[in-house]
Ligand SMILES: Nc1ncnc2c1ncn2[C@@H]1O[C@H](COP(=O)(O)OP(=O)(O)OP(=O)(O)O)[C@@H](O)[C@H]1O
């Protein structure tokens with residue numbers, strides 16, 4: 161059975177006085193330990209889908225099933241408890257943390273909130289999490305603004321895996337990083353997926369990155385699915401107009417194509 | 419250190435800080451220098467200032483030591499001013515944060531209550547409150563805070579409205595943090611700087627309101643206050659004007675000092691912000 165099943169999801173916003181659909185009758189599934197990529201031009205609704213799946217905003221219609229239960233039916237304490245299994249990594253790792261926070265506090269919060277470790281045990285757990293994402297445990301005492309962008313994104317990943325989730329939503333999580341750091345972070349994500357069987361909803365406009373990490377891809381156009389399928393197959397031979405346009409706009413890919 | 423340096427760059431800030439330091443020293447020294455009851459009779463009535471060096475500022479209509487009263491009055495003014503401002507900032511920050519963070523009906527209700535408090539002149543509010551509950555230090559503090567929290571509440575709400583859209587607040591929700599913890603631990607501390615920038619104006623206003631209440635006889639009767647001293651002196655204004663002038667000038671200087679020092683702090687942090 162699928163880990164996440166989204167069916168007929170819709171979200172409308174107002175542009176001036178006219179309503180328009182940011183997400184329109186959208187359905188897709190993610191299996192355990194699978195990476196599903198969402199690609200599409202700017203404004204096609206990728207971030208809106210991420211926010212809907214995470215219950216940061218509420219849909220106007222549709223259904224979300226997560227780990228076999230109706231995710232939209234949850235509220236209050238039940239929803240907060242469930243959130244342990246469904247995490248997120250943001251694009252801008254500086255904006256994603258309280259500007260006053262330290263690395264230790266950022267990692268302490270999920271452990272405390274979900275009662276994962278006692279107060280005495282938490283410093284050890286924090287050190288283990290930092291080491292798991294390839295950081296030195298001594299970084300714990302630093303303020304969030306005192307570490308590099310790449311280190312910060314690793315801390316964001318450590319925070320996301322602290323509660324042992326089955327699905328992590330990554331909204332342009334590597335877009336702000338420079339190329340060498342990006343490669344290392346993608347390597348870390350693949351490693352975590354192999355070891356902990358985490359599924360990813362991987363949002364990116366970079367088709368090169370998508371073909372490197374994703375199993376399947378969904379290409380969006382104005383809130384609707386333009387095409388979907390095996391990531392490498394779709395990117396090698398796009399059928400939809402928007403898919404072709406995205407592939408043509410990715411220079412590194414053209415060069416690699418036979 | 420750097421910030422302190424910047425604070426002391428403007429002469430206004432230095433003057434404000436000096437006045438405040440003097441006021442705090444007076445307030446702290448009052449029970450040491452004038453350990454007896456400042457309301458006890460110390461000499462002949464209506465002794466003018468600078469005549470008797472054991473009573474440097476003379477005595478009032480009942481023969482009480484004016485200097486001792488001045489020192490003890492500084493204590494009351496400062497205590498009431500700081501306590502009322504702290505209470506107003508606390509209430510305002512909490513209500514503004516709740517309104518801005520919760521939104522919807524909660525916001526609507528809290529902001530209508532804020533409107534209601536803001537339309538009533540704060541001095542009338544304080545006057546009514548003290549006349550109903552009765553004059554004591556705690557009641558005077560509450561009465562002043564009651565009319566002063568609306569400004570901080572509005573500023574806090576506006577700040578919270580912009581902060582709550584930031585990614586890190588969404589991040590806090592994603593890890594399952596309770597909304598109240600998000601509001602008060604993640605959002606409120608980051609919304610505080612512009613709220614605290616109001617504190618000097620609020621402290622200054624609170625000191626003036628306290629003086630006005632005491633002047634009308636609605637201060638704590640067991641405490642010497644500058645407002646009470648002015649009211650006392652008013653009855654002998656022609657023969658002994660110094661009895662009103664001395665506490666009056668002290669009051670003006672205090673309010674000025676608080677205001678200037680506060681502006682200096684805001685200025686030095688504003689410079690720091692625009693630099694970063
Ligand atoms: N809160 C909002 N109010 C009104 N319109 C919104 C809101 N959030 C998003 N939109 C609109 O919905 C559409 C989809 O936005 P979304 O952020 O999901 O796009 P995206 O695919 O993530 O784009 P990008 O690649 O630029 O991040 C856009 O047209 C956007 O302007």
Ligand SMILES: [Mg+2]
Pocket residue numbers: 206207208
């Ligand atoms: Mg986006």
